[in-house]
Amino acid sequence: MRFSLRSPMSEVESWESLAEPSTSAASAAEEADPAFSLNVHAKEFVPNFSFGGAATPAPSPEKKSKEVDEPTKEDAQPSKDASKNAPESVSKKSPAQDKETPTKSSDRSAKTGTPVTSAATSATTTTTTTTTTTPASTASSIPIEKGKENLNIIFIGHVDAGKSTIGGHLMYLTGQVDKRTLEKYEKEAKEKNRETWYLSWALDTNLEEREKGKTVEVGRASFDTDTKHFTILDAPGHRSFVPNMISGAQQADIGILVISARKGEFETGFERGGQTREHATLAKTAGVKHLVVLINKMDDPTVVWSQERYDECKTKLTPFLKKIGFNPKTDIYYMPVSGLTGANLKEPLAEGLCPWYTGPPFISYLDSLQSLTRNSEGPLRLPITEKHKDMGVIILGKVESGVLNRAEPLLLMPNKVEVDALQVLFDDTEVQQATSGKTVKVKLRGVEEEDLSPGFVLCPIGAPCHVARRFQAQVVILEHKSIICAGYSAVLHVHACVEEVQFEQLLGLIDKKTGEKSKRRPRFVKQDQICVAQLRTAGVICIEPFHSFPQMGRFTLRDEGKTIAVGKVLELVE
Template sequence: MAALSAANSRAGTPSGTPAKKKGSAGGKVSGTATPSKQRGMDQQQLDISGLNLNSEPAAVIVEEPPPKLSFAREALLQEAKRAIEVSDRTGKKGVSIIVIGHVDAGKSTLMGRLLYDLGRLDEKTKRANERGSTNAGKSSFSWAWGLDGTLEERERGITMDIAMQSLTTPHRQITVLDAPGHKDFIPNMISGASQADCALLVIDSAVGEFESGFERGGQTREHLLLVRSLGVSQVIVAVNKLDQVEWSKARYDEIVGLIKPFLLQSGFHSSKTSFVPVGAYEGVNLLSLSDGTELKAWYSGPTLVDLLDKLEPPARDVDSPLRIPIANVFKGQGQGAAVSGRILSGVVQVGEKLRVLPGDESGIVKSIEVEEENVSWAAAGSNVNIQLTSIDPVNLIVGSVLCPPTDLVPLATSFVARVIVFDIQVPITAGSSIEVYHHSRDVPATTTKLLATLDRSNGKVIKANPRVVAKGASAELQLTLRSTAVSGAQSVVRGIPMEPFSANKDMGRILIRRGGETIAAGIVLEITR
């Protein structure tokens, strides 16, 4: 509209219309008020001329030719397998980690300090963050500003969205996903956890703070249940803020004694869990124990970086069809758009044509970025930024899935799932309204049928067609997506890209929430419609 107004102001008097002349009295115009039309000039031409629409030829947008493929599919698979094998044997293994924990446990502060100690946050940025946080009256948040980059996050003093960074240890290349701890931003935390291999749980050891996070309603328990349900099997527990309890060994042992049984109950094997005492703000026991004189009196174990350096990435599924759930959409360079996400399975290369589901649009991969470096291809397990061309950005939506046109992801509107029910107050009944979370997408749904309750130890049916499913139970449910259309509007339910757990583990995991609370998690057994 602004451009149109500018065009009108530039147009002045229409072509073929004499300019008005000022009179001597009262600003009246001398001569004829309405000029006669010139021969051969109709009203439509006058309108077009007045809007300045025919003054210059329209600019011609020349599309760049799409890049060519570097490898045939079989050759690409062999190249990917060879590169992964060499990297695992001689290079640094790549692993992604989600930082979780109750609000104000010190997650962003810990990661900001760690990035600085590892040289990923320069001195100039550190000083700028110190000045800015002090001026804002939040000097204790200076390290957190290394990851909390938005104005609203800095003003409120909390993490709201997933912040992604990378760091390097002697044997690992680690992608860090810093998750929000506030209950209001659990959906963002779920989106981040679905992109992670491992978890770093940060505990606030201050008296009362640990208890509020670990008791019912606190995010410590819920975050652990969520990441385990999404396939994360390794966790490091960093017991933070021990300086606030005078580096008490008794307090550390108390917290470890309470967390350990809950980890086992949640499905974490003891061999894949580890604990470390830290003081994030002062950097104690992150890289070195040298500054922690009080801590050294009773602790001589590994530092946080030592434990991060031993994380084992899971096996990468490069043989299965390509699946990339879109976690973010942003403007790329030139035409098209860019998306970010984690490659769940398969291999993608520059020049490849990809389908976006749901929908019937396709785009061509113009460039791939991994750990801030442009690469010609990327394999399962990588967190990537992909520039797409030959596609309208409006067709790229968070939660959609990129896949090959020859091997599409099924779109499900109804499916059977096997779930574990969490510690809920109100049982699940047939007809319950719920929300299904699948990677970065959440959709309204209904529990259309309770098929069976199961024995959690062996999976055998305890009761068929139960009336309710209570807390702690394992059950098979039929879930059906429901429309969000307002009353009177045409009801159209659009399917979401999903696969059975047996076909693709990462594409077959779901979370179920109700009333702002996560009530169950499980796997997709069968897509029924």
């Protein structure tokens, strides 16, 4: 009867992780059995059989090295304190290995107190030690993102203005989506009688979004130019999903306001109740300082690259954008484009198509923008935007200030829970650190998914952010039919946090001309007025005064599906 023996260790460890047997050992095996051919690159298997006190076969070099490492029972079973402080090995032992380790030779060495040593054993021990110290070299091999500046751009505007179509075409023109994939999308869109929607499917990956042609969640993608790395945030345009748009605007550096030049569509989006006004206001409140206005659908039969229509849209938009805080000379740039054909996105417009526009195409303009000033010297502030579970707790957020380092102990506010950043991913690539301005995914240890929410903030343990329930703020009432008195409730959006808030006290009105606060407390405030009020949230939130940290000190108030007010935090009370 023939038995075939298979080593349980061969399924766990690679031969590369162990020392090669010496040539002398190979020759000795051949002399003992000439018919046996030994592969010197294979790991030796030494069966551990004992029949009636028969001599145990000589242990292999690998077995000897383990005997040297574990000469006594105390070494074989280290204390709990020692196991906590011991460094983690790259290749962990399997249960099969643990069972095979205490051989008779190790018991014999334990009795005599003199472990077996040899030249092969010492060489193997050295190799094992080198393998154990590899985590440091592995961590240092993770690439650190350097060189190109990262900018987050968000596409905003009324529903069906062409935001997702422009974003999808940008991905194709910059090589992020290949032609074969685009042809597949085009074929599927034709089958559903949605021929012009195929470009938007590069960003609208949700089945519901593709069926209805409406973006629901903020789509994310990225592309590179010669000097910059851009992250695209595709905001939903429908009024039902404005809270999702606010979440995306909090992460943006530059706003791309998409306007449809098609007759009737521009008027619908710009009138009261349209999302053009609301999106522009929310972007400004979220901290977007520069706005690129793309007059889209210039190739439409009702427009045909008409300068008259282009100027009409520009003339109506500029006074409104100036009113909400954008400087027309330095903060706004207009350009005509066609998201469906890709005209003026990457390449300049063809001669004769649009002779009245002499500016650069869209991508070239983005690449020529001046670098933004980042707060990399301050303490880490990373508001959590999204969370999910994938082999651990994964959070998504933008580093508003400071630097996030991998394996760094952090504090999760406002719950004051200590966590560790096990992994930091930027564009799904693991990095050693993330600097201010980057939107990253972080794998956390020390907290469960149900114990954190969007709006929580990652901070250094020694420099946590402020938390409060009561604060004083300057509030601008944008649109509200009736008056607002003490006791009025609304929904507060501050950075990534969404919380119910109530007006506790009205402390005064602010004169728009002089900027001075009235000494007399008003009984109510109404539309187009500016007041100072004390607000109280339902729970404790992470918040900062606007003068010390603007990203966590400006907010939006919404009620009944509309944006009614914007404001900034003046002082934390409790």
